[in-house]
Amino acid sequence: MSSSTITRVLLDNYVPSGRAKLSDFKIVQAPAPTKDQLGENEVILRPLYYSVDPYQRNRISGAMPGYTENFKKGDPISNYLVGTIVASTSADFQEGDLVLHNDGNWETEYITKASAISKAPAQQGIDPKDYVGVLSMPSFTAYVGATILAEPKAGETILVSSASGAVGQMVVQLSKVRGLRVVGVAGSDDKVEYLKSIGADAAFNYKTCGDFDAAIKQAAPEGIDIYFDNVGGEFLDAALANINYYARIIICGAITQYNLSSPEERYGVKNITNVLLKKAKVQGYIISSYYNTPIREGFIEQVSKLYHEGKITYRLTEAEGLENGVQAILDLFDGKNFGKSIVKA
Ligand SMILES: NC(=O)c1ccc[n+]([C@@H]2O[C@H](COP(=O)([O-])OP(=O)(O)OC[C@H]3O[C@@H](n4cnc5c(N)ncnc54)[C@H](OP(=O)(O)O)[C@@H]3O)[C@@H](O)[C@H]2O)c1
Known part of the structure; x- marks a missing residue:
């Protein structure tokens, strides 16, 4: 050119x-x-x-x-x-x-x-x-969802789907920095190994694990306090079946639903009643709402520092x-x- x-x-x-x-x-x-x-x-x-x-x-x-x-x-x-x-x-x-x-x-x-x-x-x-x-829009999305909206407390368990991706890998690491137990889910064994290398306490391959509900129970026998959802569909349903009292479900994305051929193919979530029984909270959000806020400055400062100090990778x-x-x-x-x-x- x-x-x-x-x-x-x-x-x-x-x-x-x-x-x-x-x-x-x-x-x-x-x-x-x-x-x-x-x-x-x-x-x-x-x-x-x-x-x-x-x-x-x-x-x-x-x-x-x-x-x-x-x-x-x-x-x-x-x-x-x-x-x-x-x-x-x-x-x-x-x-x-x-x-x-x-x-x-x-x-x-x-x-x-x-x-x-x-x-x-x-x-x-x-x-x-x-x-x-590391300072991208999805990284900021992870910061807002996992550190603010999810109201994380040290010792709680967070489950993250699409965990090795742009949003997911930052959710994993910011949650570890805050003292949570992290369970990551990804679509290949290499990605699962990466999740463990950046601090996930447990991780599994959703393509080979078989039954999602059983795989979540095995990785998080104590139940899920926060589910960070990047995928929607059947995995969201399985996560809902495993939430603890007062769990927070952060709806960040629903990639399983983006390429459907018709509206009839949309996945109908079956375990929503568990949100009622477990007095849980479901929160969706769009990151652009946070662009011109002090939260963004806080993100850039905190994440740059963690990255510069080698405490997180991307x-x-x-x-x-x-x-x-x-x-x-x-x-x-x-x-x-x-x-x-x-x-x-
Ligand atoms: N709310 C917001 O403002 C906001 C902002 C940014 C992103 N998002 C959403 O957050 C999610 C993650 O975004 P990202 O940028 O971090 O993408 P990403 O995770 O870096 O890339 C997409 C990943 O999704 C997984 N995937 C693709 N098709 C799938 C399927 N049918 N079932 C399950 N997993 C599938 C693949 O990972 P595997 O190999 O692990 O399957 C793929 O690598 C997306 O849903 C995105 O739309 C929302």
Whole structure:
């Protein structure tokens, strides 16, 4: 690619149900934006790393009544990213600044309003990549869910599904830091070993464990005080069957339900009565509600420090080149990512 040409990833087809395919997207070349195209208070941003997340699947549905805007057919798809400023007409940003864009285009350079971006907060020992890694949106999601909404107390037991992923691995480690007993669930033996290596007290492979209820009972004979749900469906049901009195169920995601062919395939949870009998609390949340709050500053400070001190780690799966970004999205639904999925520009 010459410096006067950019790569763009466009949505080519809405996918209201079932699995998305590479052919639902289009990768095109286009002339690079130039400084004379900038309006007032605009910048040309060159992404360094793009975040890859399951909710991008929901945004191509064309119809989902969502908490984030749907992608539009023919337009670039987007997501959280970190990049540098190439040119600016804003007094707040200079060429070379490292910036974050919560919903930046999947283009190798693009023009955006200065009001849509923020300077990456300077933290000791933090690289640009860490803003889509240990300090990423899903890591923050883990922080809010596991350390605030779940009201954790030392000695309690937390069960986490999709535990080796972007959200899950941070839930595991932040829960250990707070003195909980952690049970992690993942889809391969390698991932299970990783969970043990980052502190999980017990972990199992949901693809080979057989009966979910029996596997949870074996890993957490004392019962579950917190269930951190990333998957929904049958596993959520099994977790509900194993909750203790006053348990907290944190509904973070439901990846088993994102690619269904029809609404009739939605899993009907059977053990909800246990929430009543065990006087439990069920809490859903969307992380964007917490972006512009002091909680985010607390997260960046605490997690940067833990990371810098080597008390937590954060595993990444890194694709090279924006043209490989769509495959990285599709891979999330086959469990091919091991840790947080990102794309290096
Ligand atoms: N509430 C919010 O604001 C918010 C924010 C961020 C993320 N989320 C949600 O949190 C969940 C985790 O997101 P993430 O970014 O951390 O993703 P991730 O765990 O890094 O990646 C997705 C993982 O889901 C697992 N998976 C895929 N299909 C599955 C299936 N049919 N059944 C069970 N597991 C399946 C795979 O792991 P295995 O190999 O272990 O199967 C895959 O690696 C998602 O549901 C996401 O939508 C919510």
